[in-house]
Amino acid sequence: MTTVPVLGPDSPARNLVCRACGAQFPIAAQHACYECFGPLEVEYDLGALKRVTREQIEAGPDNIWRYAALLPAGQDPALRVTLDPGMTPxxxxxxxxxxxxxxxxxxxxxxxxxxxHSFKDRVVSVALTAAKALGFTRYACASTGNLANSVAAHAARSGTRSIVFIPSDLERGKIITTAVYGGDLVAIEGSYDDVNRLCSELVETDDFEDTAFVNVNVRPFYAEGxxxxxxxxxxxxxxxxxxxxxxxxxxxxxxxxxxxxxxxxxxxxxxxxxxxxxxxxxxxxxxxxxxxxxxxxxxxxxxxxxxxxxxxxxxxxxxxxxxxxxxxxxxxxxxxxxxxxxxxxxxxxxxxxxxxxxxxxxxxxxxxxxxxxxxxxxxxxxxxxxxxxxxxxxxxxxxxxELVGPTYQVKPSLKAAREAGILS
Amino acid sequence: MTTVPVLGPDSPARNLVCRACGAQFPIAAQHACYECFGPLEVEYDLGALKRVTREQIEAGPDNIWRYAALLPAGQDPALRVTLDPGMTPxxxxxxxxxxxxxxxxxxxxxxxxxxxHSFKDRVVSVALTAAKALGFTRYACASTGNLANSVAAHAARSGTRSIVFIPSDLERGKIITTAVYGGDLVAIEGSYDDVNRLCSELVETDDFEDTAFVNVNVRPFYAEGxxxxxxxxxxxxxxxxxxxxxxxxxxxxxxxxxxxxxxxxxxxxxxxxxxxxxxxxxxxxxxxxxxxxxxxxxxxxxxxxxxxxxxxxxxxxxxxxxxxxxxxxxxxxxxxxxxxxxxxxxxxxxxxxxxxxxxxxxxxxxxxxxxxxxxxxxxxxxxxxxxxxxxxxxxxxxxxxELVGPTYQVKPSLKAAREAGILS
CATH class of the missing domain: 3.40.50.1100 (Rossmann fold)
Incomplete structure (x- = not known):
């Protein structure tokens, strides 16, 4: 087991652990168990977590980073890749x-x-902050839309390259709201599961060695968000x-x-x-x-x-x-x-x-x-x-x-308003 | 001059004052000067404002109401009509x-x-909180879109009737995002200025006696937001x-x-x-x-x-x-x-x-x-x-x-990705 704090000196994350067989692995960009292919999860130094107090959290910023001491990465504000999401109503x-x-x-x-405008900003902030600490220089994801928006926006604010993969039949709003941030956007002629499969293949190629797929190779950190x-x-x-x-x-x-x-x-x-x-x-x-x-x-x-x-x-x-x-x-x-x-x-x-x-x-x-x-x-x-x-x-x-719209459409006059029944 | 605190016992608002001629009026749903037809503005008890401290504000909620002591209405949290906007990044x-x-x-x-998702939530929260204190039971506005969204949403959360007036050629997103809240929505075949003019006429009718138009009859409070x-x-x-x-x-x-x-x-x-x-x-x-x-x-x-x-x-x-x-x-x-x-x-x-x-x-x-x-x-x-x-x-x-969209569109295979140039 590693004790080198690769995610920063104050990270409480100690290992990755397989959710299926319990095998442990050092903190790294790894998402599947080498033993049984089960999904990996972050394991923490429980002693460190137990030292966290309500007062400490309440004195923190009004976003997810108030819980930084309970997250795998992002303890140092200067090293975060984030839009500062969280503390939503x-x-x-x-x-x-x-x-x-x-x-x-x-x-x-x-x-x-x-x-x-989705919960994905939480997971992306944690994933990309971990990804930066792990040395990645391009950000990516397979997405049903909201994740695409979030990864592209995070990349834009941090001045980092991004490449986002989506099913080509996504809602127009989610396509435009990804593309507007200026990174690469790849529309895949298939389902999300097809997109995800392709990303799992891409992540193994030399061309994507520098690339953190938030929900593939850095998924354990992503999920913690x-x-x-x-x-x-x-x-x-x-x-x-x-x-x-x-x-x-x-x-x-x-x-x-x-x-x-x-x-x-x-x-x-x-x-x-x-x-x-x-x-x-x-x-x-x-x-x-x-x-x-x-x-x-x-x-x-x-x-x-x-x-x-x-x-x-x-x-x-x-x-x-x-x-x-x-x-x-x-x-x-x-x-x-x-x-x-x-x-x-x-x-x-x-x-x-x-x-x-x-x-x-x-x-x-x-x-x-x-x-x-x-x-x-x-x-x-x-x-x-x-x-x-x-x-x-x-x-x-x-x-x-199709279900909602104006209840009245009228010309701009008191007479028209009266005829339409807006006035009795 | 009135000294009756119609907007609540802790309101620092003392009068309305004409921005053109300086004439003073008691706090009420009035937006134009009876002397010169100039626009009215809220005037405060300066002594009360000067007693407000940074510490007091910083101890307040993470929204506009941290400044309640500097606003005409909303000092009592229980009497606010609000989505709690503000403290945006x-x-x-x-x-x-x-x-x-x-x-x-x-x-x-x-x-x-x-x-x-616009600054209008600030002005609407202050306007409708004042409107409620002044006894109005229906909320309205003339809007170019964002105000419509905000008034309709505020009315929905507070369980109050609303009627919102917009130009009929507004962006689709703003029409749907108003109509979805279920209040009345009136599309006017004209410009915003036509809509505004009609609302100025409606507000004088008996049918609209119970209605606060946030940017007409309660405009002085609205503007303070x-x-x-x-x-x-x-x-x-x-x-x-x-x-x-x-x-x-x-x-x-x-x-x-x-x-x-x-x-x-x-x-x-x-x-x-x-x-x-x-x-x-x-x-x-x-x-x-x-x-x-x-x-x-x-x-x-x-x-x-x-x-x-x-x-x-x-x-x-x-x-x-x-x-x-x-x-x-x-x-x-x-x-x-x-x-x-x-x-x-x-x-x-x-x-x-x-x-x-x-x-x-x-x-x-x-x-x-x-x-x-x-x-x-x-x-x-x-x-x-x-x-x-x-x-x-x-x-x-x-x-x-028309300007942004996917940079690539490909079938879900490594081969297709390579042919498209996503891999070198």
């Missing part, structure tokens, strides 16, 4: 709760407030863990990392363990529901799918962390739901109308699944609940474009 | 500075980070006023209020007066430049225009605060520029490529004018400068849609 969704018959507090953790969502929710609730969380699933990684963040906060003494624990719910779209189906079928067999439907940012048919998401949900007594396109569109409007938060399709999936979980009784309406909105409605306008 | 634009030959620090105050942009820049620089600011102009109000905020901070002792003062620059688009033209023509005569061009959020042909913007710029030794559509598009890409900030057309206008001001020598490249990005690129995608 935890919105009190009282009107939504009332409409759904939820009697306990209901919150929306609104990550559309991040710099490129999602923990900040869990940390923030707990801190924003006054250092408490909510009884129930509803989280969208693409690879399934976000769900597992929020669960991990809660467990870590308890383990290192930053929050008290809730007497009844917490319950994790997962949300997918009907067009891409391999993890939820495995749960419903009471199996560990996750059957890859060819995704369809409007929730493109969740369209990962072969989800890398699906098994771990199943484990989190089963262990905490939760459940998974999926919602079809009409339900997603309705949920986007429901959320907007009751909270002022305009979510992208992934947020619609989550709220639609919340609705179904309440109806089926799987989610307890008398317990405090946090739902995660991971992206911005402006990026997926087409989802609701 | 002050981005170090070092790469942009280098490209333009600016040797002093250059900053972008990025208000696309607000909840509905813009001061928070100036406060934040000074606080984020460590309680210093920058030597130069470049600000986009629609009505011209934002520019005058940032200038006012700086003056107020000096007057009440929260910042030291800079030895050489500060210089205010204004930015318009070539398709709507009545204020800049008046400056260039050395006149106080602002000739109304019929706006054209892609910077729709700045398309106010008959700018209400134009005269006061001229006054600010002349008094501080500044200048005004305007940029055509191609310059705006180029500037959006320049800003994105060098800072990771994707601005809407109004931000493009401001950066394009910065470029021209540096070239002409009007702006001193050796002095610290802050440029204001007031909105989000996702809302005006069409502006750059």
């Amino acid at each position: 935890l919105v009190n969704a009282g009107l939504l709760a009332a409409e759904l018959g939820i009697t306990a507090p209901l919150w929306v953790k609104d990550d559309s407030a991040n710099p490129t 999602s923990k900040t969502l869990g940390y923030e929710v707990a801190e924003q609730l006054g250092w408490r863990i909510p009884a129930q969380v509803v989280i969208p699933m693409a690879s399934g990684e976000l769900l597992t990392k929020v669960d991990k963040a809660f467990a870590e906060l308890v383990e290192i003494g930053l929050v008290e363990a809730p007497a009844e624990g917490w319950t994790v719910f997962g949300a997918q779209s009907a067009g891409c529901n391999p993890i939820a189906l495995a749960l419903h079928n009471e199996t560990d067999e996750i059957t890859p799918q060819k995704p369809t439907g409007i929730a493109k940012s969740l369209n990962i048919g072969d989800p890398a962390a699906g098994l771990y998401a199943l484990e989190s949900v089963r262990r905490t007594g939760g459940w998974m739901e999926y919602a079809d396109d009409d339900e997603i569109r309705d949920a986007i409007r429901l959320l907007a109308r009751t909270t002022g938060v305009f979510a992208e399709t992934a947020g619609g999936v989550t709220v639609a699944c919340l609705v179904k979980l309440v109806k089926s009784g799987k989610l307890d309406p008398t317990k405090e609940t946090v739902v995660f909105n991971t992206g911005e409605g402006l990026k997926t306008l087409d989802a609701v474009a | 002050l981005v170090n634009a070092g790469l942009l500075a280098a490209e333009l030959g600016i040797t002093a620090p250059l900053w972008v105050k990025d208000d696309s980070a607000n909840p509905t 813009s001061k928070t942009l100036g406060y934040e820049v000074a606080e984020q620089l460590g309680w210093r006023i920058p030597a130069q600011v470049v600000i986009p102009m629609a009505s011209g109000e934002l520019l005058t209020k940032v200038d006012k905020a700086f003056a107020e901070l000096v007057e009440i002792g929260l910042v030291e007066a800079p030895a050489e003062g500060w210089t205010v620059f204004g930015a318009q688009s070539a398709g709507c430049n009545p204020i800049a033209l008046a400056l260039h023509n050395e006149t106080d005569e602002i000739t109304p225009q019929k706006p054209t061009g892609i910077a729709k959020s700045l398309n106010i042909g008959d700018p209400a605060a134009g005269l006061y913007a001229l006054e600010s710029v002349r008094r501080t030794g500044g200048w005004m520029e305007y940029a055509d559509d191609d310059e705006i598009r180029d500037a959006i890409r320049l800003l994105a490529r060098t800072t990771g900030v994707f601005a809407e057309t109004a931000g493009g206008v401001t950066v394009a004018c910065l470029v021209k001001l540096v070239k002409s020598g009007k702006l001193d490249p050796t002095k610290e400068t802050v440029v204001f990005n007031t909105g989000e690129g996702l809302k005006t995608l069409d502006a750059v849609a």
Whole structure:
């Protein structure tokens, strides 16, 4: 085991460890176990984490770096590659709760407030900060859109080359919002899973030796960025863990990392363990529901799918962390739901109308699944609940474009306004 | 003069005062002087403002309400109508500075980070909080788009009815992002100035007695919200006023209020007066430049225009605060520029490529004018400068849609990638 702090002298990261077989590896740009090909995860110096105090965190900046002492990289502000995401609003969704018959507090953790308007800024900031420390000089990713936006913007701000790979049928908003930053943008004629496969091949070539693919060769660091969502929710609730969380699933990684963040906060003494624990719910779209189906079928067999439907940012048919998401949900007594396109569109409007938060399709999936979980009784309406909105409605306008529009169109005169019924 | 604190017991607002003739009026939903029809402004109890300390502000929330003691309304958190905007990033634009030959620090105050992604959330939060205190039960506005988004979202979160008026030719993104919140949306077949005129008539009717038009009958409170942009820049620089600011102009109000905020901070002792003062620059688009033209023509005569061009959020042909913007710029030794559509598009890409900030057309206008001001020598490249990005690129995608896109389109194979030149 290495003890050389390759990610900086203050990094609490000590090893990579295989989530499948437990084999340990030194900190490096490695994402799969040499023993069993299982996915690797960052392992920390628990003593270092236990020395972190609430006061220390609260005195930090109003972004994810307030938790730098709990992350693998970024302890030195001067060496960060970041747009400073995080500390996004935890919105009190009282009107939504009332409409759904939820009697306990209901919150929306609104990550559309991040710099490129999705939760991906968190994982990209951590991944690229680690990548820079590891010596990479070009940044890349395979993306369903939001990640593309974030990597391209991070690269632009840091003055670094980037090359981003996306499926060519992505939403227009996400293509333009990547290309505008001026890096290379490669549209692949295939699904996200095809794009991901190609990137796994490219990363092994000499031409890409200098290139950090945030969700391939530096994936273990990338994944840790999602923990900040869990940390923030707990801190924003006054250092408490909510009884129930509803989280969208693409690879399934976000769900597992929020669960991990809660467990870590308890383990290192930053929050008290809730007497009844917490319950994790997962949300997918009907067009891409391999993890939820495995749960419903009471199996560990996750059957890859060819995704369809409007929730493109969740369209990962072969989800890398699906098994771990199943484990989190089963262990905490939760459940998974999926919602079809009409339900997603309705949920986007429901959320907007009751909270002022305009979510992208992934947020619609989550709220639609919340609705179904309440109806089926799987989610307890008398317990405090946090739902995660991971992206911005402006990026997926087409989802609701046909459904909403002006209620009146009139000529600019009082007479016309009266005739249209705007005045009685 | 009233001494009844209609806006709450802790409001420092004491009167409304005519900006033209100085006549005073009690705090009320009134926007024009009964004596001379001049615009009204909020006047404060200077003693109350002088008791505000930096420590008090710094201990406040990370949004505009940290400055509640300097605003007309919102001192009681429970009575606010707000999405909690503000404390948006002050981005170090070092790469942009280098490209333009600016040797002093250059900053972008990025208000696309607000909840509905424009600076309008600031003015709407203050206006509607005042409106609620004044007894209004429906919220409205005349808007070029961003204001529509913000009023509709504020109304949704607060569970209040809204009716929003827009020109029918607005960008698709701004129409959908208003309609999705579920309030009434009236598309007017005319220009913003037509919309504004109609709203001025509607507000006098019985049907709209219960309705606060944020930029008509409660305009004096609305306008004060813009001061928070100036406060934040000074606080984020460590309680210093920058030597130069470049600000986009629609009505011209934002520019005058940032200038006012700086003056107020000096007057009440929260910042030291800079030895050489500060210089205010204004930015318009070539398709709507009545204020800049008046400056260039050395006149106080602002000739109304019929706006054209892609910077729709700045398309106010008959700018209400134009005269006061001229006054600010002349008094501080500044200048005004305007940029055509191609310059705006180029500037959006320049800003994105060098800072990771994707601005809407109004931000493009401001950066394009910065470029021209540096070239002409009007702006001193050796002095610290802050440029204001007031909105989000996702809302005006069409502006750059034709100019940016994937650099490669390939099939998902290593062979195809090699043939396309992605691998050497």
